[in-house]
Amino acid sequence: MLAVLVCAVARAEEPRVVMALGDSTTAGTPYFRGPLEAPPDGAGDPRGSYTYWVRQAHPEWTVHNHGVNAERTDQIRARVQRSELPAGTDTVIVLAGVNDLYQGRTPDQVLAELEATYRWLGERGARVVACTVLPYDRSTPSVRGRMTVLNEGIRRLASENGLLLCDTHGAAADPTRPGHLKGTPDGLHPDIPTARAVGEAIVRTLERA
Numbered sequence: 001m002l003a004v005l006v007c008a009v010a011r012a013e014e015p016r017v018v019m020a021l022g023d024s025t026t027a028g029t030p031y032f033r034g035p036l037e038a039p040p041d042g043a044g045d046p047r048g049s050y051t052y053w054v055r056q057a058h059p060e061w062t063v064h065n066h067g068v069n070a071e072r073t074d075q076i077r078a079r080v081q082r083s084e085l086p087a088g089t090d091t092v093i094v095l096a097g098v099n100d101l102y103q104g105r106t107p108d109q110v111l112a113e114l115e116a117t118y119r120w121l122g123e124r125g126a127r128v129v130a131c132t133v134l135p136y137d138r139s140t141p142s143v144r145g146r147m148t149v150l151n152e153g154i155r156r157l158a159s160e161n162g163l164l165l166c167d168t169h170g171a172a173a174d175p176t177r178p179g180h181l182k183g184t185p186d187g188l189h190p191d192i193p194t195a196r197a198v199g200e201a202i203v204r205t206l207e208r209a
Helices: 002-012 050-057 073-082 098-102 107-123 141-161 168-172 192-208
Strands: 017-022 062-067 091-095 127-131 164-166
Touching: 017 050, 017 073, 050 062, 050 192, 073 098, 073 107, 091 107, 098 107, 098 141, 107 127, 107 141, 127 141, 127 192, 141 164, 164 192, 168 192
Parallel strands: 017 062, 017 091, 091 127, 127 164
Antiparallel strands: none
């Protein structure tokens, strides 16, 4: 029994290589331009990206910020499929879909792109963390309704495909104002404390796994 416990602890402490795949929420807009936008290390205040807070919680992990501002899920899928995953990647966080909704795409269109992305990553041996889409203060009632359907679909895909699920929407949402962020500098993106809440929610999901 002791040997089993020691092995379990050792596995829990092993370094991870995590790829954070997404749009402006991942990149860190408006505080930070991610490394893909401002090579090689990004530019600005990295605390604006939830990836910073994942690193703070687990400095032994390698966390790659692969967020690009304003991208839709189809653009994110095409981008990741054109390139190789970072060496040693074992976990990929996928947080995307808000730009699709902003541009009028349907939840079914977004879910089809996300499912294809999840499948492609899984075929390459990555454990996928499917994240629900964050609210934003300037959204319309139509967008909020489609976001609810989309997030229900993300939960369903995670359950059906054995993916990890993180309710990043819940982590970022103001509980007193449905459809709004806890904090935002521009009505569109999370502020630094809210980005931290998102990062910490993702950390809890990975630690439970």
